[in-house]
Amino acid sequence: MDEKTDNKDILLDVKDLRVYFYTGAGIVRAVDGAAFGLRSAQTLGLVGESGSGKTISSLSLLRLIPRPGRIISGRIDFQNENIMEKTEADMIKIRGKKISMIFQNPAYSLNPIYTIGDQLGEILIWHEKIKRGEANGRIAELLRLVGITDPESRSRQFPHELSGGMKQRVCIARALLCNPALVLADEPTTNLDVTIQAQILDLLADLKDRFHMAMILVTHDMGVVARMADRISVMYAGRICETSDAGTIFREPCHPYTSALLSSMPRIDQSYSRTEARRLTVIHGRIPNLIDPPSGCRFHPRCPHAVEACGEMMPEPEQIGEDHFVSCHLSGQIRKGT
């Protein structure tokens, strides 16, 4: 994030984050110099394809990188304190309280052998040091807020008795239990049907305003970020290639990957029935192997605009507009459609 702007309400500022996985096949550079940030009550959309490092980036904020991964370097300033310098005991107080998480698959992220009330109550009792009875009241209140009718009897049920959409609502209630400043939502609607997805997205937007919290929305769906995010960071192969407010990303994408990604997706508001329109723009090639990533700009082997410098030098983020950062050697010259 830009250092010159007012630093007061900057909630999170991540700089030069590197997370490597030491596997038998070699070092996987899952996140390699990512920088992103957001202000309080803002929604940041972290967009990218699978393997681009978006989930690992969000997990690093909680220092929950699974082995054999390790955070190699980076500075994660959350509420003006560096998370990288915290002890494990401090982290336990942050996880679930100040930063909470909504996972992709609600069926796997709820414990099947405890009732809804038990597993939500555990969090409150642990973080807020309150009694069981008090916890039940708060849980019922939150379950009602996320749209679950008859919360008292629902909290006595087990996860398998709820539908997928209901389970995700429970997970959202769980993430909000301790009034967090930041919620990490990792593909919160990918496993849900579109009509349920619309309900959950509306619910998230509504709760975000009500609780005045910030959210990082990790997703591969450009449609979802367009609906939800204030600000968008596009990730490719472990690096952020473009960051800007949502409107700019969609209207004037400056990184070739962003514009290629946008134009390669079929759209429901466009007709394809004429024969000449029956081809989608294709990003050739495949996502690079992160054990041996391409030299220079990670995207250059697939980039239609690549010049010699792209294969030699890693482009650094460059500010090209108000709150618009692009990591591309040609950022000034490339505009959508040219």
Next chain:
Amino acid sequence: MSVAIYPAKSEKGLKEGKMGDRQDIIRIEKLIKLYPVLRRGIFRSKEVGIIRAVDDISFSIKRGETLGLVGESGCGKTTTARAMLYLTRPTSGSAYFNGTDILKVFRTGAKEEIFEIRRRLQYVFQDPYLSLNPRWSIAETILEPFRVHRHLPQKQWEDRLIELLELVGLERYHAWRYPHEFSGGQRQRVGIARALAVEPQFLICDEPVSSLDVSVRAQILNLLVELQEKLGLTYLYISHDLSSVRFISNRVAVMYLGKIVEIADVDELFAHPLHHYTHALLGAIPVPDPEAQTGHSILKGEVPSAMNPPPGCRFHPRCEAALKRCSEIEPELIESGDSHSVACHNPR
């Protein structure tokens, strides 16, 4: 690639459609698939209910066109596809392929007849990670249909294998590799090559791109369109992703709880949906444009269980425009205009 690899063979074993419209390559009539719900006891099981997975649906597909079949999970899209190919035994109904009742052939026909039909109707599966045998090389996978069907003399197999690989955009040397060496997109190409090995006329593509990455989806969708143009294939394209359906389909059928609620030409359906469910479904799709996010209607509630579907119109408990008779009389799928059919008492 020349069209020569697709020899215009006579449809031996298949009576050319005298009874049906020659234009329709596939016609499904009153297809029903019910699953009994059993409560298992020690000695006997008791039937406690019936899931009406596919409940009396009819549609037809014209030669060379793509019919998109959309709906939410559990609405019966895949069951429809599997039942029409007899991969699961349909409860009743008929499916005509070039005028031949194939379900009857599958039930009572000779083995040769069944094989001949199986050759013409092929299936591309959803998950290319699960539908390829990890212990078989790509060549073995693609040649498996040759071993089963024996439609080509063995000395032509190798040439044909290379043709198929090139057709789907793979290289010759890929033949001796194994699935784990491939990316998702390449695996799906192998799945498509395997389906094309027996020279089908009709392909069922069941969510062929939903497990692939965004940047790879476009490649596979383009490939499917190219193959259709080159080989004159007909597709049934099943998906819950309406944007890819919009791209690839000529006509679209919308399913809800085992019923087709609306069927129309693709542009007509997306521009003027008549059924309230179709309208809500289209409104629920987030459009990749922050300024186009207004006015979406949000559907309340969830899809009811197919075991006890609501009486009358199955959508009426969630429908804003429901009338009294919607809960009493089941609406028929009625043509309401230029090749636009809808099953609704009070269409939009």
